[in-house]
Amino acid sequence: MATNSTLSPEYLAESKTGLVTTMYAIPIALEALSTGWRLWASASAQSGFWFSFDDYLMLFATLVAMTVCVLGIVYGPPNGLGRHIEALSKHQVQQFLKGDYIFSHFYDIAIAFTKLSILALYYRIFVTRKFRLIVLGTACFVIVWVIVMEVTLGFGCRPIKAWWGEAKGKCINKEAFTYFTNVTNMVIDLWVFLMPIPVILGLQAAKEKRIILCLMFGVGLVVCAISAARLSFVFGVASADFTWNEASLGILSAWEPCCAILCANFPPIYRHLVIISEFLRAGVRNVTQWTVTQSRSAATGVSSDRHGGSKGKGEVQHHDWAKLNHSDAFTGETNRTVTEVSAQGPPSDAVEMDGMKVGGIMVERAFTQVSAQDVEAACSSRDIEEGKE
Incomplete structure (x- = not known):
């Protein structure tokens, strides 16, 4: 389009292209990492590279969602997405609209297959016949929905x-x-993510576990919030300056499938996340304990020097157990590495530490320090007793 001479250079120079490009690129990495982790967890659990049906659906949804972002980068900012339409040529506008048309097809397919993957996961882990029938009915509705969207758009x-x-x-x-x-997509999301809640609440399990499961499967409601946010930017489609006003809508259109994929991948990798969290907490706890122990040892050594050296003979100083839990993120099995220090003698003396290998048996060792004078005295006592005999 021809540049309007009445518009200021500052207005024509305004640009969101850098932000748009960045916000299209980040979801690609998040989607690849999340789904890759899910497939890794699934393969590890089954001791081979065989995946469940929901894993294959999620893999396809992830590839399509990544394509959405790539199309946004290729057809969006280079052709004026994030810039005022008055600053663009007619060819740029046509290329942008062509890219938007292709982008919309992939967007519909990505969000539909993400929902189908979630439903397939429900079908696999919830064995209630009635619930499975509801899952199948919802899956059929999603398939019909995406077909209608594609035909209408086509x-x-x-x-x-x-x-x-x-x-x-x-x-x-x-x-x-x-x-x-957007409205139908948001309603379907609400239904899909709330479906398992009544089933979970009816499980014969502790209240805390049911709450955790509800949060795990209900985390996808974040996607509904993004769908609701997209509604506030739909006006940009009919705006005269649509290349500028559609920037926010385009960003949310890339992040909605991304967040749906992250939420859908959360239950399959939840166990791994818990293991990593426990490992990190154990590491922090051990570092803290080691720091406190070192501080106390240093303080005790200073106090001992001030009082004329070592403590009385035979006095025992015990150091607390220091444990570090190591969790195998591949198999979920938990092993322990245990280190213990138990010493007799002056705190200023060197103390030996014994570290156990992973999977080893907990062993306690006591190290005793005896001075040369003590050995001499013990020998003299023994000679006197033998002489009396």
């Missing part, structure tokens, strides 16, 4: 080139269609 303009302005034709109301997509 024939959104006749001829299709009219969508990006290369030809004249008749098109659907893009703003109304975007609103409908």
Whole structure:
């Protein structure tokens, strides 16, 4: 489009392209890491590279979601997403609209297959017949929904080139269609993420465990918040300056599938996250204990020097156990490395430490320090007793 000479250079120079590019790039790494971790956990649990059906669905959804971000980077900022439309050429605007059309197809498929993966996970882990029938019914509805979205979008303009302005034709109301997509998508998300809550609350388990499970499966409600946020930016589709106003909508369109994937991958990798958390807490606890022990030892040594050296003979000083839990993130098995110090003698003397290997048996060793004078005195006592005999 021709640049309007009445607009200031500052206005025309305004740009969000750097932010848009960054916000499209970050989800790619998060999606790859999250799903890769999920597949790794699944393969480790089954002792081989065989995955569940929900894992394959999630892998496909992740690849499509990553494609969404790549399309956003390729067709978005280079063609004016995040800039005012008056600063763009006609060719740039057409390329942007063409990319937006392709982007929308992949977006619908990504969010649909993420939902199908979650439903497949429900079907696998919840064995109640009634609940499984509800899961299957919901899956059928999601499949019908994505087909309707794709067909409507595919024939959104006749001829299709009219969508990006290369030809004249008749098109659907893009703003109304975007609103409908967002509202129905948000309702389905609410239903899918709340589905297992009644089943979990009915389990014969401790209250704390049921609460944890509800939080684990209900974390996906964050995705609903993103869907709700997208609704506030749908106006950008019908705006005259849509390349500028659609920047926020485009960013949320990339992050919605990403957050859905992260939430869907959370239950399968939850055990690994707990193991890592316990390992880190144990490490911090041991560092703290070691620091406190060193401080006390130093303080005791200073006190001993001030009182004329070592303590009385035979006095025993015991050091507390220092334990470090090592968890195997591959198998979930927990082993222990145990170190104990138990010494007799002056605190200023050197103390030996014995570290056990992973999987070893807990062993306690006592080290005794005896001076040369003590040995001499013991020998003299023994000679006197033998002489009396």
